[in-house]
Amino acid sequence: MPEPYRGFASKVVPLHAENVDTDQVVPARYLKITDKAGLADVLFRDWRFNEDGSLKDPPFVLDQPGMAGRNILLVGDNFGTGSSREHAPWALAAWGIRAVISTGYADIFRNNALKNGVLPIAVDPETHAHLFALIDDDPESELRIDLAEQGILLPDGTTVEFDVDTFAKLMLLRGTDEGLGVRPAGTGGHPARFRPFRRVTTGAQIDRYPAAVGGSPEDLNFVLRVLRRRAESPDCVSLVFARPRGLAYQAGDWVDVRFLPAELAVGRTFSFSSAPTEPDVWITYRRGLSPFKRALDQAAPGDTLLITQHGSNGFLRRPRTPALLIAGGVGIAPFRSMIRDAVARGDQAEITLIHVNRTEDAPFRKELAGLAARQPWLKVHHLATVDDGRLTLNRLRHLAPDIGESRACVYIAGPPAMVASTERVIKALGVASDRVLTDSFTGY
Ligand SMILES: Cc1cc2nc3c(=O)[nH]c(=O)nc-3n(C[C@H](O)[C@H](O)[C@H](O)COP(=O)(O)OP(=O)(O)OC[C@H]3O[C@@H](n4cnc5c(N)ncnc54)[C@H](O)[C@@H]3O)c2cc1C
Numbered sequence: 001m002p003e004p005y006r007g008f009a010s011k012v013v014p015l016h017a018e019n020v021d022t023d024q025v026v027p028a029r030y031l032k033i034t035d036k037a038g039l040a041d042v043l044f045r046d047w048r049f050n051e052d053g054s055l056k057d058p059p060f061v062l063d064q065p066g067m068a069g070r071n072i073l074l075v076g077d078n079f080g081t082g083s084s085r086e087h088a089p090w091a092l093a094a095w096g097i098r099a100v101i102s103t104g105y106a107d108i109f110r111n112n113a114l115k116n117g118v119l120p121i122a123v124d125p126e127t128h129a130h131l132f133a134l135i136d137d138d139p140e141s142e143l144r145i146d147l148a149e150q151g152i153l154l155p156d157g158t159t160v161e162f163d164v165d166t167f168a169k170l171m172l173l174r175g176t177d178e179g180l181g182v183r184p185a186g187t188g189g190h191p192a193r194f195r196p197f198r199r200v201t202t203g204a205q206i207d208r209y210p211a212a213v214g215g216s217p218e219d220l221n222f223v224l225r226v227l228r229r230r231a232e233s234p235d236c237v238s239l240v241f242a243r244p245r246g247l248a249y250q251a252g253d254w255v256d257v258r259f260l261p262a263e264l265a266v267g268r269t270f271s272f273s274s275a276p277t278e279p280d281v282w283i284t285y286r287r288g289l290s291p292f293k294r295a296l297d298q299a300a301p302g303d304t305l306l307i308t309q310h311g312s313n314g315f316l317r318r319p320r321t322p323a324l325l326i327a328g329g330v331g332i333a334p335f336r337s338m339i340r341d342a343v344a345r346g347d348q349a350e351i352t353l354i355h356v357n358r359t360e361d362a363p364f365r366k367e368l369a370g371l372a373a374r375q376p377w378l379k380v381h382h383l384a385t386v387d388d389g390r391l392t393l394n395r396l397r398h399l400a401p402d403i404g405e406s407r408a409c410v411y412i413a414g415p416p417a418m419v420a421s422t423e424r425v426i427k428a429l430g431v432a433s434d435r436v437l438t439d440s441f442t443g444y
Pocket of ligand 1: 003037254268269270271272284285286287288289290291292293330333334439440441442443444
Protein backbone atom coordinates (compact mmCIF):
# COMPACT_ATOMS: atom_id res chain seq x y z
CA MET A 1 0.00 0.00 0.00
CA PRO A 2 1.49 3.41 -0.90
CA GLU A 3 2.32 5.94 1.78
CA PRO A 4 -0.05 8.92 2.17
CA TYR A 5 0.91 11.44 -0.50
CA ARG A 6 2.00 14.72 1.00
CA GLY A 7 3.10 18.00 -0.51
CA PHE A 8 6.79 18.32 -1.28
CA ALA A 9 9.33 20.60 -2.93
CA SER A 10 11.99 19.37 -5.32
CA LYS A 11 14.27 20.31 -8.15
CA VAL A 12 13.28 18.91 -11.51
CA VAL A 13 14.64 16.30 -13.92
CA PRO A 14 13.99 17.74 -17.41
CA LEU A 15 13.57 15.05 -20.06
CA HIS A 16 13.18 16.50 -23.54
CA ALA A 17 11.52 13.49 -25.17
CA GLU A 18 8.04 13.10 -26.59
CA ASN A 19 5.74 10.08 -26.87
CA VAL A 20 7.88 8.13 -24.41
CA ASP A 21 6.40 4.66 -24.23
CA THR A 22 6.47 2.29 -21.27
CA ASP A 23 8.97 0.03 -23.01
CA GLN A 24 11.46 2.88 -22.89
CA VAL A 25 10.64 3.53 -19.24
CA VAL A 26 11.30 -0.15 -18.38
CA PRO A 27 12.45 -2.41 -21.22
CA ALA A 28 10.39 -5.61 -21.55
CA ARG A 29 13.23 -7.91 -20.51
CA TYR A 30 13.05 -6.50 -16.97
CA LEU A 31 9.37 -7.18 -16.42
CA LYS A 32 10.13 -10.32 -14.45
CA ILE A 33 11.63 -8.20 -11.65
CA THR A 34 9.17 -8.08 -8.76
CA ASP A 35 11.38 -6.30 -6.22
CA LYS A 36 10.06 -2.77 -6.71
CA ALA A 37 13.00 -1.06 -4.96
CA GLY A 38 15.45 -2.81 -7.34
CA LEU A 39 13.76 -1.25 -10.37
CA ALA A 40 15.53 2.11 -9.97
CA ASP A 41 18.47 0.72 -11.92
CA VAL A 42 16.40 -0.34 -14.90
CA LEU A 43 14.51 2.94 -15.27
CA PHE A 44 15.18 4.18 -18.83
CA ARG A 45 17.79 1.42 -18.91
CA ASP A 46 18.57 1.50 -22.61
CA TRP A 47 18.89 5.28 -22.64
CA ARG A 48 21.24 5.27 -19.66
CA PHE A 49 23.54 2.30 -20.08
CA ASN A 50 25.60 0.68 -22.80
CA GLU A 51 25.24 -3.05 -23.34
CA ASP A 52 28.27 -3.73 -21.13
CA GLY A 53 26.53 -1.90 -18.25
CA SER A 54 28.66 1.25 -18.45
CA LEU A 55 26.95 4.65 -18.42
CA LYS A 56 26.38 6.36 -21.76
CA ASP A 57 28.71 9.19 -22.64
CA PRO A 58 27.46 11.87 -22.29
CA PRO A 59 25.25 10.53 -19.52
CA PHE A 60 21.48 10.44 -19.81
CA VAL A 61 19.78 13.22 -17.88
CA LEU A 62 19.03 11.04 -14.81
CA ASP A 63 22.74 10.33 -14.39
CA GLN A 64 23.99 13.87 -14.81
CA PRO A 65 25.48 15.59 -11.77
CA GLY A 66 22.93 16.95 -9.29
CA MET A 67 19.98 14.90 -10.59
CA ALA A 68 19.99 12.20 -7.91
CA GLY A 69 17.37 12.87 -5.27
CA ARG A 70 15.08 14.94 -7.52
CA ASN A 71 11.44 13.93 -7.29
CA ILE A 72 9.82 15.64 -10.27
CA LEU A 73 10.15 14.51 -13.89
CA LEU A 74 9.29 17.14 -16.51
CA VAL A 75 8.83 15.35 -19.80
CA GLY A 76 7.62 16.03 -23.36
CA ASP A 77 4.10 15.47 -24.70
CA ASN A 78 2.14 12.25 -24.40
CA PHE A 79 4.01 10.25 -21.78
CA GLY A 80 3.51 6.56 -20.95
CA THR A 81 2.11 5.22 -24.20
CA GLY A 82 2.42 1.59 -25.20
CA SER A 83 1.40 -1.49 -23.30
CA SER A 84 0.22 -1.57 -19.73
CA ARG A 85 3.23 -1.83 -17.46
CA GLU A 86 2.84 -1.28 -13.77
CA HIS A 87 6.63 -1.60 -13.76
CA ALA A 88 6.86 1.87 -15.31
CA PRO A 89 5.53 3.78 -12.25
CA TRP A 90 7.25 1.27 -9.94
CA ALA A 91 10.60 2.13 -11.53
CA LEU A 92 9.89 5.87 -11.47
CA ALA A 93 8.94 5.65 -7.80
CA ALA A 94 11.96 3.47 -6.98
CA TRP A 95 14.26 6.08 -8.52
CA GLY A 96 12.51 8.73 -6.40
CA ILE A 97 10.08 10.33 -8.85
CA ARG A 98 6.85 11.36 -7.12
CA ALA A 99 5.32 13.54 -9.82
CA VAL A 100 5.56 13.66 -13.60
CA ILE A 101 4.64 16.80 -15.53
CA SER A 102 3.64 16.49 -19.19
CA THR A 103 0.88 17.72 -21.48
CA GLY A 104 -0.82 14.33 -21.44
CA TYR A 105 -0.60 10.64 -20.58
CA ALA A 106 -1.81 7.33 -21.90
CA ASP A 107 -4.81 6.36 -19.75
CA ILE A 108 -3.31 3.08 -18.58
CA PHE A 109 -0.08 4.75 -17.47
CA ARG A 110 -2.05 7.46 -15.66
CA ASN A 111 -4.07 4.90 -13.71
CA ASN A 112 -1.04 2.75 -12.89
CA ALA A 113 0.91 5.81 -11.74
CA LEU A 114 -1.89 7.02 -9.47
CA LYS A 115 -2.15 3.55 -7.92
CA ASN A 116 1.55 3.61 -7.14
CA GLY A 117 1.98 7.02 -5.59
CA VAL A 118 3.33 8.79 -8.69
CA LEU A 119 1.26 11.85 -9.55
CA PRO A 120 0.84 12.40 -13.31
CA ILE A 121 0.22 16.13 -13.74
CA ALA A 122 -1.10 17.35 -17.09
CA VAL A 123 -0.54 21.02 -17.94
CA ASP A 124 -1.46 23.01 -21.03
CA PRO A 125 1.18 23.41 -23.78
CA GLU A 126 1.93 27.03 -22.85
CA THR A 127 2.60 26.20 -19.19
CA HIS A 128 4.58 23.16 -20.30
CA ALA A 129 6.85 25.30 -22.48
CA HIS A 130 7.18 27.84 -19.67
CA LEU A 131 8.26 25.14 -17.20
CA PHE A 132 10.85 23.74 -19.61
CA ALA A 133 12.21 27.25 -20.20
CA LEU A 134 12.37 27.84 -16.46
CA ILE A 135 14.25 24.61 -15.73
CA ASP A 136 16.55 24.88 -18.76
CA ASP A 137 17.37 28.40 -17.68
CA ASP A 138 18.02 27.50 -14.05
CA PRO A 139 18.29 23.75 -13.45
CA GLU A 140 18.43 24.41 -9.72
CA SER A 141 14.86 25.82 -9.64
CA GLU A 142 12.62 24.11 -7.14
CA LEU A 143 8.91 23.46 -7.62
CA ARG A 144 6.49 22.66 -4.83
CA ILE A 145 3.78 20.13 -5.59
CA ASP A 146 0.71 20.31 -3.43
CA LEU A 147 -1.81 17.58 -4.19
CA ALA A 148 -4.33 18.69 -1.57
CA GLU A 149 -4.47 22.16 -3.15
CA GLN A 150 -3.93 20.80 -6.68
CA GLY A 151 -1.22 23.32 -7.39
CA ILE A 152 2.41 23.63 -8.47
CA LEU A 153 4.16 26.54 -6.83
CA LEU A 154 6.81 28.15 -9.03
CA PRO A 155 9.87 29.95 -7.65
CA ASP A 156 8.39 33.33 -8.60
CA GLY A 157 5.46 32.67 -6.25
CA THR A 158 2.91 31.98 -9.00
CA THR A 159 0.86 28.82 -8.90
CA VAL A 160 -0.14 26.49 -11.70
CA GLU A 161 -3.34 24.61 -10.94
CA PHE A 162 -3.92 21.08 -12.17
CA ASP A 163 -6.80 18.62 -12.34
CA VAL A 164 -6.84 15.28 -10.67
CA ASP A 165 -9.59 12.73 -10.42
CA THR A 166 -11.27 13.20 -7.01
CA PHE A 167 -11.30 9.52 -6.19
CA ALA A 168 -7.62 9.07 -7.08
CA LYS A 169 -6.74 12.20 -5.11
CA LEU A 170 -8.40 10.91 -1.95
CA MET A 171 -6.77 7.52 -2.32
CA LEU A 172 -3.35 9.16 -2.71
CA LEU A 173 -3.85 11.52 0.21
CA ARG A 174 -4.97 8.67 2.41
CA GLY A 175 -2.31 6.25 1.22
CA THR A 176 -4.75 3.51 0.40
CA ASP A 177 -5.26 1.56 -2.79
CA GLU A 178 -8.35 -0.15 -1.51
CA GLY A 179 -11.03 2.36 -2.38
CA LEU A 180 -12.90 4.87 -0.31
CA GLY A 181 -15.09 2.43 1.51
CA VAL A 182 -12.04 1.51 3.54
CA ARG A 183 -11.07 3.87 6.29
CA PRO A 184 -7.74 5.61 5.95
CA ALA A 185 -4.80 3.99 7.68
CA GLY A 186 -4.53 5.01 11.28
CA THR A 187 -7.97 6.45 11.88
CA GLY A 188 -9.10 3.35 13.70
CA GLY A 189 -12.67 3.88 12.51
CA HIS A 190 -12.92 7.38 13.95
CA PRO A 191 -13.44 9.60 10.92
CA ALA A 192 -15.18 12.17 13.11
CA ARG A 193 -12.04 12.48 15.20
CA PHE A 194 -9.91 13.06 12.13
CA ARG A 195 -8.18 16.37 12.50
CA PRO A 196 -6.69 17.77 9.34
CA PHE A 197 -2.97 17.45 8.79
CA ARG A 198 -1.18 20.61 9.74
CA ARG A 199 0.79 21.83 6.79
CA VAL A 200 3.80 23.67 8.15
CA THR A 201 5.29 24.75 4.87
CA THR A 202 2.90 26.85 2.88
CA GLY A 203 3.44 27.87 -0.69
CA ALA A 204 4.27 31.46 0.10
CA GLN A 205 7.09 30.40 2.38
CA ILE A 206 9.08 28.50 -0.16
CA ASP A 207 11.08 31.50 -1.34
CA ARG A 208 12.15 32.10 2.21
CA TYR A 209 13.05 28.48 2.77
CA PRO A 210 16.85 29.01 2.89
CA ALA A 211 16.34 31.49 5.71
CA ALA A 212 15.07 28.63 7.82
CA VAL A 213 18.51 27.08 7.88
CA GLY A 214 20.16 29.82 9.83
CA GLY A 215 17.38 32.27 10.58
CA SER A 216 14.29 32.21 12.71
CA PRO A 217 12.60 28.90 12.17
CA GLU A 218 9.36 29.40 14.01
CA ASP A 219 7.24 30.78 11.19
CA LEU A 220 8.88 28.66 8.49
CA ASN A 221 9.70 24.99 8.43
CA PHE A 222 10.89 23.76 11.78
CA VAL A 223 14.59 23.11 11.90
CA LEU A 224 15.61 20.29 14.23
CA ARG A 225 19.07 20.29 15.75
CA VAL A 226 20.32 16.91 16.94
CA LEU A 227 21.26 16.98 20.62
CA ARG A 228 22.12 13.32 21.04
CA ARG A 229 21.50 9.78 19.85
CA ARG A 230 20.26 6.98 22.09
CA ALA A 231 20.56 3.30 21.22
CA GLU A 232 17.21 1.93 22.47
CA SER A 233 17.78 -1.65 21.32
CA PRO A 234 20.08 -3.43 18.85
CA ASP A 235 17.96 -2.19 15.93
CA CYS A 236 16.23 0.97 17.21
CA VAL A 237 17.73 4.39 17.77
CA SER A 238 16.21 7.58 19.12
CA LEU A 239 17.32 10.95 17.84
CA VAL A 240 16.80 13.66 20.42
CA PHE A 241 16.40 17.20 19.08
CA ALA A 242 16.23 20.60 20.68
CA ARG A 243 12.57 21.57 20.55
CA PRO A 244 12.07 24.35 18.03
CA ARG A 245 10.13 27.30 19.38
CA GLY A 246 6.48 27.18 18.38
CA LEU A 247 6.33 23.43 17.66
CA ALA A 248 3.10 22.14 19.21
CA TYR A 249 2.00 18.52 18.95
CA GLN A 250 0.06 15.84 20.80
CA ALA A 251 1.04 12.37 21.94
CA GLY A 252 0.38 10.03 19.00
CA ASP A 253 1.08 12.63 16.30
CA TRP A 254 3.38 12.01 13.32
CA VAL A 255 6.13 14.17 11.87
CA ASP A 256 7.74 14.27 8.42
CA VAL A 257 11.47 14.92 8.55
CA ARG A 258 14.06 15.35 5.86
CA PHE A 259 17.67 16.32 5.77
CA LEU A 260 19.24 19.71 5.40
CA PRO A 261 20.66 20.48 2.95
CA ALA A 262 18.29 18.66 0.69
CA GLU A 263 20.47 15.96 -0.80
CA LEU A 264 18.00 13.38 0.48
CA ALA A 265 14.98 15.29 -0.67
CA VAL A 266 12.46 12.60 0.20
CA GLY A 267 11.79 12.46 3.90
CA ARG A 268 10.16 9.84 6.10
CA THR A 269 7.28 9.87 8.53
CA PHE A 270 7.89 9.12 12.19
CA SER A 271 5.81 9.18 15.33
CA PHE A 272 6.95 11.57 17.99
CA SER A 273 8.32 9.26 20.68
CA SER A 274 8.69 12.16 23.10
CA ALA A 275 5.71 13.48 25.02
CA PRO A 276 4.65 17.06 24.31
CA THR A 277 5.31 17.73 27.99
CA GLU A 278 8.99 16.82 27.62
CA PRO A 279 11.54 19.54 26.89
CA ASP A 280 13.11 17.86 23.82
CA VAL A 281 11.67 16.30 20.69
CA TRP A 282 12.36 12.64 19.97
CA ILE A 283 11.86 10.31 17.06
CA THR A 284 12.72 6.63 17.25
CA TYR A 285 13.56 4.70 14.11
CA ARG A 286 14.24 1.13 13.22
CA ARG A 287 17.64 0.95 11.58
CA GLY A 288 17.73 -0.12 7.94
CA LEU A 289 19.67 -0.13 4.74
CA SER A 290 17.86 2.59 2.80
CA PRO A 291 19.89 5.74 2.04
CA PHE A 292 17.61 7.66 4.39
CA LYS A 293 18.19 5.29 7.29
CA ARG A 294 21.91 5.26 6.64
CA ALA A 295 21.89 9.04 6.75
CA LEU A 296 19.94 8.94 10.03
CA ASP A 297 22.59 6.60 11.39
CA GLN A 298 25.20 9.25 10.56
CA ALA A 299 23.28 12.13 12.14
CA ALA A 300 25.43 13.52 14.94
CA PRO A 301 24.94 16.20 17.61
CA GLY A 302 24.76 19.61 15.95
CA ASP A 303 23.43 18.27 12.62
CA THR A 304 20.14 19.65 11.39
CA LEU A 305 17.03 18.09 9.92
CA LEU A 306 13.89 19.76 8.74
CA ILE A 307 10.27 19.13 9.70
CA THR A 308 8.25 19.68 6.55
CA GLN A 309 4.89 18.69 8.00
CA HIS A 310 3.45 17.21 11.13
CA GLY A 311 -0.03 16.29 12.20
CA SER A 312 -2.43 13.72 13.50
CA ASN A 313 -4.17 10.77 11.96
CA GLY A 314 -6.54 10.53 14.89
CA PHE A 315 -4.28 8.22 16.90
CA LEU A 316 -4.84 10.15 20.10
CA ARG A 317 -5.34 8.89 23.62
CA ARG A 318 -8.78 9.53 25.04
CA PRO A 319 -8.18 11.25 28.39
CA ARG A 320 -9.05 9.37 31.58
CA THR A 321 -10.12 6.28 29.63
CA PRO A 322 -8.52 2.88 30.23
CA ALA A 323 -6.36 1.75 27.34
CA LEU A 324 -4.80 -1.39 25.96
CA LEU A 325 -1.73 -0.42 23.92
CA ILE A 326 -0.29 -3.03 21.55
CA ALA A 327 3.03 -2.24 19.89
CA GLY A 328 4.96 -4.17 17.28
CA GLY A 329 8.71 -3.38 17.36
CA VAL A 330 9.33 0.30 16.77
CA GLY A 331 5.53 0.80 17.03
CA ILE A 332 6.33 1.47 20.68
CA ALA A 333 7.29 5.06 19.69
CA PRO A 334 3.85 6.74 19.98
CA PHE A 335 3.14 4.73 23.15
CA ARG A 336 6.22 6.03 24.91
CA SER A 337 4.85 9.47 24.10
CA MET A 338 1.35 8.61 25.38
CA ILE A 339 2.60 6.99 28.60
CA ARG A 340 5.01 9.82 29.40
CA ASP A 341 2.19 12.25 28.67
CA ALA A 342 -0.20 10.44 31.03
CA VAL A 343 2.44 10.46 33.79
CA ALA A 344 3.08 14.19 33.33
CA ARG A 345 -0.62 15.03 33.30
CA GLY A 346 -1.48 12.80 36.25
CA ASP A 347 -4.00 10.85 34.14
CA GLN A 348 -4.20 7.62 36.13
CA ALA A 349 -6.64 5.68 33.96
CA GLU A 350 -5.37 2.11 33.62
CA ILE A 351 -2.97 1.35 30.80
CA THR A 352 -1.90 -2.14 29.79
CA LEU A 353 0.94 -2.18 27.30
CA ILE A 354 1.79 -5.29 25.30
CA HIS A 355 5.01 -4.92 23.37
CA VAL A 356 5.63 -7.58 20.75
CA ASN A 357 9.22 -7.48 19.59
CA ARG A 358 11.45 -9.89 17.73
CA THR A 359 13.86 -10.23 20.64
CA GLU A 360 13.80 -9.75 24.41
CA ASP A 361 15.78 -6.49 24.25
CA ALA A 362 12.87 -4.35 23.06
CA PRO A 363 13.27 -0.57 22.75
CA PHE A 364 12.41 1.40 25.94
CA ARG A 365 12.02 -1.83 27.92
CA LYS A 366 14.00 -0.63 30.94
CA GLU A 367 12.46 2.82 30.97
CA LEU A 368 8.92 1.46 30.77
CA ALA A 369 9.59 -1.14 33.46
CA GLY A 370 10.83 1.70 35.67
CA LEU A 371 7.66 3.69 35.05
CA ALA A 372 5.44 0.63 35.69
CA ALA A 373 7.22 0.04 39.01
CA ARG A 374 6.22 3.55 40.14
CA GLN A 375 2.77 3.86 38.54
CA PRO A 376 0.19 1.36 39.79
CA TRP A 377 -2.09 2.08 36.81
CA LEU A 378 0.54 0.93 34.28
CA LYS A 379 1.14 -2.73 33.38
CA VAL A 380 3.77 -3.72 30.83
CA HIS A 381 4.10 -7.11 29.08
CA HIS A 382 6.76 -8.15 26.62
CA LEU A 383 6.54 -10.89 24.04
CA ALA A 384 9.58 -11.96 22.01
CA THR A 385 8.53 -13.51 18.71
CA VAL A 386 11.92 -15.19 18.40
CA ASP A 387 10.75 -17.32 21.35
CA ASP A 388 7.37 -17.85 19.69
CA GLY A 389 5.82 -15.04 21.71
CA ARG A 390 3.35 -14.16 18.95
CA LEU A 391 0.20 -12.39 20.05
CA THR A 392 -2.36 -15.14 19.65
CA LEU A 393 -6.00 -15.01 20.66
CA ASN A 394 -5.24 -17.13 23.72
CA ARG A 395 -2.34 -14.93 24.83
CA LEU A 396 -4.48 -11.83 24.50
CA ARG A 397 -7.27 -13.46 26.49
CA HIS A 398 -4.68 -14.13 29.16
CA LEU A 399 -3.04 -10.66 29.16
CA ALA A 400 -6.22 -8.60 28.80
CA PRO A 401 -8.93 -10.96 30.06
CA ASP A 402 -11.90 -8.60 30.08
CA ILE A 403 -11.05 -6.50 27.04
CA GLY A 404 -14.22 -7.52 25.16
CA GLU A 405 -16.50 -6.24 27.93
CA SER A 406 -14.45 -3.32 29.30
CA ARG A 407 -14.74 0.30 28.14
CA ALA A 408 -11.01 0.41 27.37
CA CYS A 409 -9.84 1.65 23.98
CA VAL A 410 -7.36 -0.49 22.10
CA TYR A 411 -4.47 1.19 20.29
CA ILE A 412 -2.32 -0.79 17.87
CA ALA A 413 0.89 0.59 16.32
CA GLY A 414 3.65 -0.91 14.20
CA PRO A 415 4.34 -2.39 10.77
CA PRO A 416 1.16 -2.71 8.64
CA ALA A 417 1.01 -6.52 8.65
CA MET A 418 1.30 -6.64 12.45
CA VAL A 419 -1.36 -3.95 12.85
CA ALA A 420 -3.77 -5.71 10.50
CA SER A 421 -3.40 -9.14 12.11
CA THR A 422 -3.63 -7.75 15.65
CA GLU A 423 -6.74 -5.79 14.77
CA ARG A 424 -8.38 -9.01 13.55
CA VAL A 425 -7.54 -10.76 16.83
CA ILE A 426 -8.82 -7.85 18.90
CA LYS A 427 -12.10 -7.77 17.03
CA ALA A 428 -12.42 -11.54 17.42
CA LEU A 429 -12.41 -10.85 21.18
CA GLY A 430 -15.53 -8.75 20.75
CA VAL A 431 -14.01 -5.24 20.91
CA ALA A 432 -16.22 -2.85 18.95
CA SER A 433 -14.64 -1.00 15.99
CA ASP A 434 -15.14 2.41 17.58
CA ARG A 435 -12.83 1.36 20.41
CA VAL A 436 -9.96 0.29 18.14
CA LEU A 437 -7.45 2.86 16.86
CA THR A 438 -4.57 1.89 14.62
CA ASP A 439 -1.31 3.53 13.57
CA SER A 440 0.10 1.65 10.63
CA PHE A 441 3.76 2.42 9.91
CA THR A 442 3.47 2.18 6.14
CA GLY A 443 6.90 1.77 4.57
CA TYR A 444 7.72 -1.40 6.49
C1 LIG B 1 2.14 7.49 10.49
C2 LIG B 1 3.49 6.80 10.38
C3 LIG B 1 4.32 6.75 11.48
C4 LIG B 1 5.56 6.12 11.39
N1 LIG B 1 6.36 6.09 12.48
C5 LIG B 1 7.57 5.49 12.43
C6 LIG B 1 8.42 5.47 13.57
O1 LIG B 1 8.11 6.02 14.64
N2 LIG B 1 9.61 4.83 13.46
C7 LIG B 1 10.01 4.21 12.29
O2 LIG B 1 11.10 3.63 12.24
N3 LIG B 1 9.22 4.24 11.21
C8 LIG B 1 8.01 4.86 11.23
N4 LIG B 1 7.21 4.87 10.13
C9 LIG B 1 7.69 4.23 8.88
C10 LIG B 1 8.70 5.16 8.18
O3 LIG B 1 8.04 6.30 7.66
C11 LIG B 1 9.40 4.46 7.01
O4 LIG B 1 8.48 4.12 6.03
C12 LIG B 1 10.11 3.23 7.47
O5 LIG B 1 10.96 3.59 8.52
C13 LIG B 1 10.88 2.58 6.33
O6 LIG B 1 11.80 3.51 5.80
P1 LIG B 1 13.18 3.06 5.19
O7 LIG B 1 13.88 4.29 4.77
O8 LIG B 1 13.89 2.12 6.11
O9 LIG B 1 12.74 2.12 3.99
P2 LIG B 1 12.32 2.53 2.48
O10 LIG B 1 13.38 3.28 1.78
O11 LIG B 1 10.97 3.13 2.50
O12 LIG B 1 12.30 1.08 1.84
C14 LIG B 1 11.25 0.12 1.98
C15 LIG B 1 11.86 -1.21 2.38
O13 LIG B 1 12.97 -1.53 1.56
C16 LIG B 1 14.14 -1.79 2.37
N5 LIG B 1 15.32 -1.15 1.73
C17 LIG B 1 15.41 0.11 1.23
N6 LIG B 1 16.62 0.35 0.71
C18 LIG B 1 17.33 -0.80 0.88
C19 LIG B 1 18.64 -1.20 0.54
N7 LIG B 1 19.49 -0.37 -0.06
N8 LIG B 1 19.03 -2.47 0.86
C20 LIG B 1 18.18 -3.31 1.48
N9 LIG B 1 16.91 -2.99 1.83
C21 LIG B 1 16.49 -1.76 1.53
C22 LIG B 1 13.86 -1.11 3.70
O14 LIG B 1 14.53 -1.76 4.78
C23 LIG B 1 12.36 -1.23 3.83
O15 LIG B 1 12.00 -2.47 4.40
C24 LIG B 1 5.99 5.51 10.18
C25 LIG B 1 5.15 5.58 9.05
C26 LIG B 1 3.93 6.22 9.14
C27 LIG B 1 3.05 6.30 7.92
